[in-house]
Amino acid sequence: MAAFRTLDDLDAGQRVLCRLDLNSPVEDGAVQDNRRFDRHAETVSELHAADHRVALLAHQGRPGRDTFVGLEQHAEILSEHAGVDVTYVPDTYGEEALAAIRETEPGDVLLLENTRMVDAELPEESPETKADTEFVRTLAAEVDAYVNDAYSAAHRSHASLVGFPRVLPSYAGRVMATEYEANTAIAAREFDGEVTMVVGGTKATDVIEVMEALGDRVDTFLLGGVAGELFLRAAGYPVGEDVDAELFDEQWAANGDTVERVLEEYGDAVRLADDLAYADADGDRAEIGVEEIDTKETDFLDVGGSTVAEYQSRIHRSEAVFVKGALGVFEDERFADGTVGVLEAIAETDCFSVVGGGDTSRAIxxxxxxxxxxxxxxIAGGAYIRALTGQELVGVAELERSAESDGD
Known part of the structure; x- marks a missing residue:
């Protein structure tokens, strides 16, 4: 377990600045509800119940993108999930925000404006530099403690994530603590039985990093998705090439030698698809065995039924299963068999299981x-990959540093 403090260590009745990650899809200007609100609601409701005066920070989108909007809708959605009135403040650290913080009563919860509307927030700079920004210094002067609950953004060295732990007593929220413990379990826990990892998605580099980092901890890697097809290409099959979608050739040029080396090094632990699925002339799902493929003439959008059955069998006899990335285009029901099939097998198995990586958890x-x-x-993407591969999460490191320095 990480050496940071949690809400269990936070005295009641303080002025608390709490960083969440409420970054969400936006469709036609409407912020979409998702599990991030539900997860962070636990921390928010607990802070409210302990009579803290709470100012929440969160980001949405990036400047220049359609998803870059204010947080008024987020406050409404979070209120519903937490069962607490969350007051939106259309200011982050100006006079309006400071006045709102000063006027809070015990149990009040504010949501300040999008942190990415602050110039000092986004550049990736050292925690020391971020701590010295006007943004951090101004808000820190108004509160007693800082809580970071934004595990999914903990790999970013942004002001609202790494600056405040340098100047305030700092604590992990419930999402931060739970995510960290679960996502580092593959390296920290001992399992007596088989450890299986389902690895897919669109990025070969992610798969390579995971396999190289966890090769001595994982008994079997079950591959699919774009990454799995690139590994099939490395194994000599005429797949893993661009037809309509440009997903393969550029990645192969950059990573082909490494994929071949990793496949050779971990070959005994790697299971590749025996068959693949595609859309036939009528738009229906069709399947073909990889041994039957002469040339790639269509996009393959999922692993086939034989592969799903084999992967399910391996999962059923595993003690621990970790999932990183989808095995197919599960958003299309025709090509969800692989992703949903392994998830159903995990759900049926009495094993320790962690599902994460990009949108994979959305299939649930x-x-x-x-x-x-x-x-x-x-609910983490990039931070989940970094945790799996043993890379430092700067947001977590700053919570640990804060706990250590305050204990001196």
Missing amino acids: ELYGLDEADFSHVS
Whole structure:
């Protein structure tokens, strides 16, 4: 377990600045509800119940993108999930924000404006530099403590994530603590039985990093998605090439030699798809065995039924299963068999399980699976990959540094 303090260590009745990650899809200007609100609601409601005066920080989108909007809608959605009135303040650290913070009563919860509307927020700079920004110095002077609950952004050295722990007593929120413990379990826990990892998605570099970092901890890697097809190419099959979608050739040029080396090094632990699925002339799902492919003439959008059955069998006899990335284009029901099939197998198996990486966890909700059937469903993407591969998360490191320095 990380050596940071949590809400259990935070005295009641303080002025608290709390960083969440409420970054969400935006469709036609409407912010979409998602599991991040539900997860962070636990921390918010707990801070409210302990009579803290709470000012929340969060980001949405990036400047110049359609998703770069204010947080008024986020306050409404979070209020519903937390069962607490969350007051939106259209200012981050100016006079309006400072006045609102000073006027809070015990149990009040504010949501300040999008941190990425602050110039000092985004540049990746050292925690020392961020701590010395006007943004951090101004807000820190108004509160007693800082809580970081934004695990999914903990790999970013942004002001609201790494500056405040340098100048305030700092604590991990419930999402931060839970995500960290679950996502580092593959390196920190001992498992007596088989450890299996389902690895897919669109980025070969992610798969390579995971396999190289965890090769001595994982018994079997089950591959799919774009990355899995690139590994099939490395194994000599005529796939993993661009047809309509430009997903393969550029990655192969950059990583082909490394994919071949990793496949050779970890070959005994790697299971590749026996068959692949595609859309036939009528738009229906069709499948073909990889041994039957002479040349790639269409895009392959999922692993095939034989592969799904084999992967499910391996999962059923595993003690621990970790998922990073989808095995197909699961958003299209025709090509969800691989991703949903392994998730269903995990749900049926009495094993320790962590599902994360990009949008993979969204398939659980999309296809009506019960989140309670998994040990942990991560809301993190980049931070999940970094945790799996043993890379430092600067936001976590700053919480640990704060706990250590305050204990001196």
